[in-house]
Amino acid sequence: NGEQVVEVATASADVEQVWIDMTIGTPDVREVVFRLRRNPNTALVPIVLIARETQLTHAEQIAREHDRVIARLRPHSEAARLAIGDELAQLLPRDWPTADERLAAADAAAGLVRQFLADGRDFYRLRSGLARRASDINPLVAGDKSWQTLALLGTPGSQETLVSFANRGLLTDDQRKSATAALATSIDKYGVLLTTEQIARQYDLYNQALAVERPDAAILSKVLDAIEAPRRREMKGAE
Numbered sequence: 001n002g003e004q005v006v007e008v009a010t011a012s013a014d015v016e017q018v019w020i021d022m023t024i025g026t027p028d029v030r031e032v033v034f035r036l037r038r039n040p041n042t043a044l045v046p047i048v049l050i051a052r053e054t055q056l057t058h059a060e061q062i063a064r065e066h067d068r069v070i071a072r073l074r075p076h077s078e079a080a081r082l083a084i085g086d087e088l089a090q091l092l093p094r095d096w097p098t099a100d101e102r103l104a105a106a107d108a109a110a111g112l113v114r115q116f117l118a119d120g121r122d123f124y125r126l127r128s129g130l131a132r133r134a135s136d137i138n139p140l141v142a143g144d145k146s147w148q149t150l151a152l153l154g155t156p157g158s159q160e161t162l163v164s165f166a167n168r169g170l171l172t173d174d175q176r177k178s179a180t181a182a183l184a185t186s187i188d189k190y191g192v193l194l195t196t197e198q199i200a201r202q203y204d205l206y207n208q209a210l211a212v213e214r215p216d217a218a219i220l221s222k223v224l225d226a227i228e229a230p231r232r233r234e235m236k237g238a239e
Helices: 002-010 029-038 053-064 078-089 099-118 145-153 156-167 173-190 196-211 217-238
Strands: 018-021 047-051 069-073
Touching: 002 018, 002 029, 018 029, 029 047, 029 053, 047 053, 047 078, 053 069, 069 078, 099 145, 145 156, 145 173, 156 173, 156 196, 156 217, 173 217, 196 217
Parallel strands: 018 047, 047 069
Antiparallel strands: none
8 A cells, every 4th residue: 555655665765766556545646656755765766657548647647746757557568667667767866876885885884883882882872773674784785794783783673683584594504503693692692582472483493394304403403592591591590
C-alpha cells in the first residue's frame, strides 16, 4: 500500500529510482508522490508511475505536478522494463553519487560509529539512534570491520542481525564464524538481548542440523554457546 511505498523508499539514502503502481492506495498515488518529494532522501529521486491504459491520463496529470516524475504504461517485457529504468537514470541530478561513492560514504560513516562506540561516547546517543538500523549494517558489503560495529552496538536488533548472518547457509563458514564471534562479543558486553522465541528457534535450528548431520551444526553450536555463556558464568560463580 501507499504507506509501505513511502516507508521502503525513504528508509535508505541508497535509492536511485522509485516505481509506483497506480493501483496502490492507503494513501493514494498523489499523496505518496507528495510525501516522497517532501522527504530529503527521495526529494530528487526519479519516480515512474506505472499505469494501465485507463489510468494513464490520471498518472500523467500527477507526473506533471512534480519534477522528475514520469508516467508509463505497465511494461510487459524485460526490454520494456529496462527501457523505463534507463529513462529514469537520465533524470538523476548530474552530481548524483555513484553506487561506489555511496558505499564509500557508508563505510566511512560506519567507521566513525564504530570508533564512537568503542570509545564509549554514549552522549552521542548512537546506540539508541541506531537501534532500528542494525539490519542496514551489512558486513558482506561494507567489510569485515562492520562485524565489530554490530558487536559494539549492543541492541536487540544488532544481536538479531548477527544471529541471522550466523544461520545463513549460503554464506561461507568464515563469514558465519565472524558473525558468531561478533555475537559472542556483544553478549559478553551487553548480555543476551534476544527474545525467548528467538533463542528457542536457535535451539530448533541446531537440533535439526544435528539430526541430519549437517556440517554447519558445529557453527550453530557455537551460536548457542555464545547465548548460554552468561548463564554458565552465573552457575560457575554460584559454585
